Amino acid sequence: MTRTKVLLVDDEVEFASALAERLQLRNFDVRAASNALEALASINSDTPDVVVLDLKMPGMGGIEILKTIKKIDRTIEVILLTGHGDRESVQEGMQSGAAEYIMKPIDIEELISKINSAKVKGDKNRAESRR
Amino acid sequence: MDSAGEELRIMQMQFIGRIIASFTHEVKNHLAFIKESAGLVGDLMASREHLDVKDVHHTVDIMQSIEDQVRKSSEFCSYLNRFAHRMDCLKTTFDMNECVDDLRVLMHRIANQKRIVIGKAFESDRLQIHSSPALLQLMVFCVLEEMINRLAMNSRIGLKTLSSKEGISVVISPEGEETPQSEAERRCSIPFLQNIARRLEGAFEEKGKDVVITLPRS
Numbered sequence: 001m002t003r004t005k006v007l008l009v010d011d012e013v014e015f016a017s018a019l020a021e022r023l024q025l026r027n028f029d030v031r032a033a034s035n036a037l038e039a040l041a042s043i044n045s046d047t048p049d050v051v052v053l054d055l056k057m058p059g060m061g062g063i064e065i066l067k068t069i070k071k072i073d074r075t076i077e078v079i080l081l082t083g084h085g086d087r088e089s090v091q092e093g094m095q096s097g098a099a100e101y102i103m104k105p106i107d108i109e110e111l112i113s114k115i116n117s118a119k120v121k122g123d124k125n126r127a128e129s130r131r
Numbered sequence: 132m133d134s135a136g137e138e139l140r141i142m143q144m145q146f147i148g149r150i151i152a153s154f155t156h157e158v159k160n161h162l163a164f165i166k167e168s169a170g171l172v173g174d175l176m177a178s179r180e181h182l183d184v185k186d187v188h189h190t191v192d193i194m195q196s197i198e199d200q201v202r203k204s205s206e207f208c209s210y211l212n213r214f215a216h217r218m219d220c221l222k223t224t225f226d227m228n229e230c231v232d233d234l235r236v237l238m239h240r241i242a243n244q245k246r247i248v249i250g251k252a253f254e255s256d257r258l259q260i261h262s263s264p265a266l267l268q269l270m271v272f273c274v275l276e277e278m279i280n281r282l283a284m285n286s287r288i289g290l291k292t293l294s295s296k297e298g299i300s301v302v303i304s305p306e307g308e309e310t311p312q313s314e315a316e317r318r319c320s321i322p323f324l325q326n327i328a329r330r331l332e333g334a335f336e337e338k339g340k341d342v343v344i345t346l347p348r349s
Binding site: 015022061 | 243
């Protein structure tokens with residue numbers, strides 16, 4: 001059974017590294033990127049199934065990265081990582097095509113559930129676009 | 132309350148709100164890292180029947196990084212605590228360098244959204260002054276925020292303090308490409324900031340691109 005490919009995009013490098021390792025222990029194929037440039041390069045070299053994307057990042061912010069991902073491949077599902085109080089940004093993100101959002105500090109089991117749901121959704125969209 | 136007093140109250144509330152929002156965002160990130168790292172230790176213990184030397188070293192490294200992060204978070208809380216206590220009295224004796232540096236640290240996340248570095252070059256001696264640290268921080272915040280808004284990504288803002296016969300000055304210098312802002316786009320107008328400086332018997336001046344806030348020692 002192929003492992004779900006997850007791209008973690010967060011400028012908090014140590015947090016992303018710890019989270020990546022936890023997901024790898026749970027049999028996910030995980031890459032991490034700390035900015036938009038790294039994230040888009042990673043997507044272009046090896047398309048992930050799901051992107052877990054921090055909303056508030058320096059430079060090109062989460063919403064802009066989300067829109068760019070959707071232009072590259074609309075079947076890549078995106079889960080937004082957000083702090084409390086970013087309600088307007090979350091709303092904008094969901095309207096821009098994000099599948100889900102989750103608040104920091106995260107609950108790992110909740111994140112995994114959302115990743116699995118997003119993967120199913122993405123697979124379904126890919127199957128439909130091939131018809 | 133007259134309109135000038137009302138405007139000051141509103142600006143102070145907005146300023147405090149911005150600082151608290153930025154602080155809580157930063158602390159949430161610290162807590163997220165601590166939670167993930169603690170969870171990772173648990174996961175590693177659960178995933179292995181026997182821990183080898185490599186696993187033990189890895190676990191020790193994670194525990195150390197948790198300890199380091201808790202220390203950083205605690206230090207950061209001290210900055211907010213000092214910021215809050217600046218408002219205990221209308222006027223008090225304080226160190227200008229420490230007061231301005233506290234604000235610089237608390238504004239790091241705001242500036243970092245555009246990867247702007249707020250550098251410091253403070254006079255090495257303690258610069259004791261008897262004035263309003265809260266109003267000083269409000270003025271510096273307004274200037275820094277306006278500069279951050281108009282500077283391009285990856286720019287720099289210099290913060291300098293110096294002592295002269297007029298008093299003690301904070302010089303704020305933008306370094307980088309700028310998008311001009313209209314007066315209407317500024318949160319705090321120049322006349323508003325000049326009024327605050329006058330209340331403290333000081334001066335707020337624009338010297339070229341730099342802003343200089345000077346306050347008397349007492």
